[in-house]
Amino acid sequence: MASNTTAKRLFGLNALVAWIGFGGQFLINLFDIIPYTQPDPTLLGHSAAGWPGAIGRIFDSMTYFTNWSNLVVCISLTALFLAPARAGSIFTTLRNSGLFMITMTGILYHLLIAPYANPESWNALTSLFEHYITPATTVAVWVIVGPRGRFTMRETLRIYALPLTWIAFALVRGAVQGVYPYGFLNVATLGYPAVLTLVVEILIAGYVIALLFAAVDRLLSRGRGASVGARA
Secondary structure, three states, X not given: OHHHHHHHHHHHHHHHHHHXXXXXXXXXXXXXXXXXXXXOOOEOOOOOOOHHHHHHHHHHHOOXXXXXXXXXXXXXXXXXXXXXXXXXXXXXXXXXXXXXXXXXXXXXXXXXXXXXXXXXXXXXXXXXXXXXXXXXXXXXXXXXXXXXXXXXOOHHHHOOHHHHHHHHHHHHHHHHHOOEOOXXXXXXXXXXXXXXXHHHHHHHHHHXXXXXXXXXXXXXXXXXXXXXXXXX
């Protein structure tokens, strides 16, 4: 029971952290709390100020992988907080996808975006949560309370469903509207060969991380089994 209580508390903490970052960014965009005009016509950020541009700002916001990954963590960890023993094939993949996507968000932001980003005011706070605090918390909570034994080799492939969907969405939107969420994905300035090459490299690097998660899960599952056997 103590273990279930601990898991529930950690799942709740993880969900809260994720909702603070994602929810804060959503409200900033909805109410145009920090007005911003994107100087680059090929990047997102050209919606009208105030309420007339609210829908456009939210649509732009949900074109960023950062917000996709944080939302998946919000949903999956809230579900685990409400029912720590929640299982099922679809939910397991959702949980693992959130872990994988938020990890990639933290890594890619640090390597490709942070050197050029300059978030200000409330954006600096939500960026801290979405790109650093939530990724670190999500990985730590997964290591501590799992759920264990669910990040299988099959899952290392299934967790790519959402990231690949996002890539297709971002590139199709860019092809239609001429705007992209990130500079490294900007076909208008880099061209398709360079962008697609980088995307493939990221997907390969991501799979290495997915394999690492699967290996860690297996090791921790064995350790837990050995511990239970010793107590018996």
